[in-house]
Amino acid sequence: MIGIQNLTKISDHEWEIPQSFRQDMRVPVHIFATQRLLEQVMDDKSLEQAVNAATLPGLVGKVVVMPDMHQGYGFPIGAVVATSFPQGVVSPGGVGYDINCGIRLLASDIEYEAAIPHLDTLATLLNKYCPSGVGQEGVLRVNIPELERVLREGSRWALRNGYATEADLSRTEEGGCLEGANPAKVSERAKKRGQSQLGSLGAGNHFIEVDVVDEIFAEQAATVMGLRPGCLALQIHCGSRGLGHQVCTDYVQELQAAVRRYGIVLPDRELVCAPMDSPEGQAYLGAMRAAANFAFANRQLLAHSARRAFEEIFAGRLKGWELRQVYDIAHNMGNVETHEIDGQRMKVCVHRKGATRAFGPGSPGLPPEYQSTGQPVLVPGSMGTASWVLAGTEMSMQRSFGSSCHGAGRVMSRSKxxxxIRGEALRRELEQGGIKVRAGSMSGLAEEAPRAYKDVDEVVETVTAAGIARKVARLRPVVVVKG
Amino acid sequence: MGFEEIAHTADCALRVWADDLEGLFVEAARGMNALSGARLAASQRTSRTFETEGADAESLLVTFLSELLYYAEQENLAFDHFNVQTFKRSNVQALKVEMDGAPLESLIKAIKAVTYHNLQIRPTARGCEVEIVFDV
Structure with a gap:
């Protein structure tokens, strides 16, 4: 059991678990959190899981944990773990089952005041055009050869088929397509699950939300991102659906034997891994990238469906109704990137589990308009609370492998x-607060209640005070669609 | 024999216990049905047989429960009666399950996956038990 007494306080927003804490740790654990946020996770296994992650072979730098951390399985949610490329390991359980679960933000010039009479219909249409809920099929069913094209091309497939614009792709992490995707390494079972799920939201914590841009903190960056105060924006949170879940299930199972073959000793079987230059590591990377591309295409199709809803309601009625992409980022991913570690530039595989990229100004891969602002970092809150748009900084490149927090982070178990919390009462409470709600299940709604999450403002204050991101804008929800 | 939901901050977890390994598999399946709120149709009963091999009992358990998730998502089927056999086959653990079930009338919670997180089937005075964490 780890207590606050085992942590070294570096500042009001940073803590460290030294490598000497446990004999099998290969690197220290660096935590971005206030004391209050830390105390909120002392009863769960977040820190123990971070220490477990610090035992993986080939780790470089430190295991970094974000202030929205909470207990997961294998890695804690909020972990950023880098391994040297190509001899270090890649861990499917570390990336997680919902490969490239992520968030997309689109902005409009629709004034909130003018939109108020239409918000109820907008909620209904978003719910209708963006299929959500348990086991719900998507807007499209594709055959296997077409699915394999999706797996190779991601959002480029969506562009070729009229579901995306060039601007959407340039404002998506990795252009919406990870190179090196290998559909041949994705099982038939995973493909079968993916065939009918393109353009679907799923359930759990996935959502579509319409927000109002409530306050601007960095005018120039907000202007570049297209965020106008008092105007509507839209967030989409989902991932690779059953296809991604199956890819992870397959490889966590397959790599149980690989760790024995490579003599890797682990404190938790969910952390199974293989060297990236091994056949097993290569196979997983190819499959994971394919699943990530599926997720990019999935969010792109959902954005297309949301645009249809906006057009149907606002076109001809209000000016500036078009939804323009601000950015799309992944929360669960293993990316090969170049970082400076201990004064040396080196290629590493950055596992982000419930954490996002937060690349600073001038980073390769950012579109020209974001070269000076830094990458938009999207931090959704819980239903009923604010969401934030931040920007990556030079400090994040130096201190957190170009990463930041991904949300508010849960603090209450789903069972509690x-x-x-009664779903119907919560729905009434949200509606009385001016938020239109469409939810597939009242018990699912209760599980996602704002009280089940940390204070997103405190999470954001932590990363901005530590300098790994800076504030651009705060958003306030007005429509929530959940599966 | 039985199961109970135990607290997990973000996901879901079950504690399952039984007199023997076969019973543990049955209770784990029933527990997962309860967790996801699976409601089976009263008619159209159907049967399936599932066989697999694995390095150990934990691996068989994950594979078995993952198979049930797949049936639910792809064939809209859930099962409520199980005949489980575990045995050794050329030095590996093997599992055979004959299952009876019906189409799903409703399913409240989506379970994404069955994890290996701290998964360990432990012997107890009353048989054996295990804690299973599900990604939801």
Missing amino acids: AKHE
Whole structure:
């Protein structure tokens, strides 16, 4: 059991678990958190899981943990773990089951005041055009050869088929297509699951939300991102659906034997891994990238469906109704990137599990308009609370492998939330607060109640005070669609 | 024999116990049905047989429960009666399950996956038990 007494306080927003804490640690754990946020996770296994992650072979630098951390399985949620490329390991359980679960933000010039009479219809149409809920099929069913093209091309496939614009792709992490995707390494079962799920939201914590840009903190960056105060924006949160879940399930199972073959000793079987230059590591990377491309295409199709809803309601009624992409980022991913570590530039595989990229100004891969602002970092809050748009900084490149927090982070278990919160009462409460709600399940809604999450403002204050991101804008929800 | 939901901050977890390994598999399947709120249709009963091999009992358990998730998503089927056999086959653990079930009338919670997180089937005074974490 790890207590605050085992941590070294570096500042009001940073802590460290030294490598000497446990014999099998290969690197220290660096935590971005206030004391209050830390105390909120002392009863769960977040820190123990971070220490477990610090035992992986080939680690470089430190295991970094974000202030929205909470207990997961294998890695804690909020972990950033870098391994040297190509001899270090890649861990499927570290990346997680919902490969490239991520968030997309689109902005409009629709004034909130003018939109108020239409928000109820907008909620209904978003719910209708963006299929959500348990096991729900997507807007499109594709045959296997077409699915394999999606797996190779990601958002480029969506562009070729009229579901995207060039601007959408340039404002998506990695252009919406990871190179090196290998559909041949994706099982038939995973492909079968993916065939009918393109353009679907799923359930759980996935959502579509319409927000109002509530306050601007960095005018120039907000202007470049297309965020206008008082105007509507839209967030889409989802991932690679059953296809990604199956890819991870397959490789966590397959690599159980690989760790024995490579003599890797682990404190938790969910952390199974293989060297990136091994056949097993290569196979997983090829499959993971394919699943990530599926997720990029999935969010692109959902954005297309959301645009259809906006057009149907606002075109001809209000000016500036078009939804323009601000950015799309992944939360669960293993990316090969170049970082400076201990004064040396080196290629590493950055596992982000419930954490996002937060590349600073001048980073390769950012579109020209974001070269001076830094990458938009999207931090959704919980239903009923604010969401934030931040920007990556030079400091994040130096201190967190170009990463930041991904959300508010849960603080209450789902079982406790269901026990303490009634879905229907919560829905009424949100509606009374001016938020239109469409939800597939009232118990699912209760599990995702704002009280089940940390204070997103404190999470954002932590990363901005530590300098790994800077504030651009705060958003306030007005429509929530959940599966 | 039985199961109970235990607290997990973000995902879901079950503690399952039984007199023997076969019973543990049955209770784990029933527990997962309860967790996801699976409601089976009263008619159209159907049967399936599932066989697999693995390095150990934990691996068989993950594969078995993952198979049930697949049936639910792809064939809209859930099962409520199980005949489980575990045995050794040329030095590996093997599992055979004959299952009876029906189409799903409703499913409240989506379970994404069955994890290996701290998964360990432990012997107890009353048989054996295991804690299973599900990604939801």
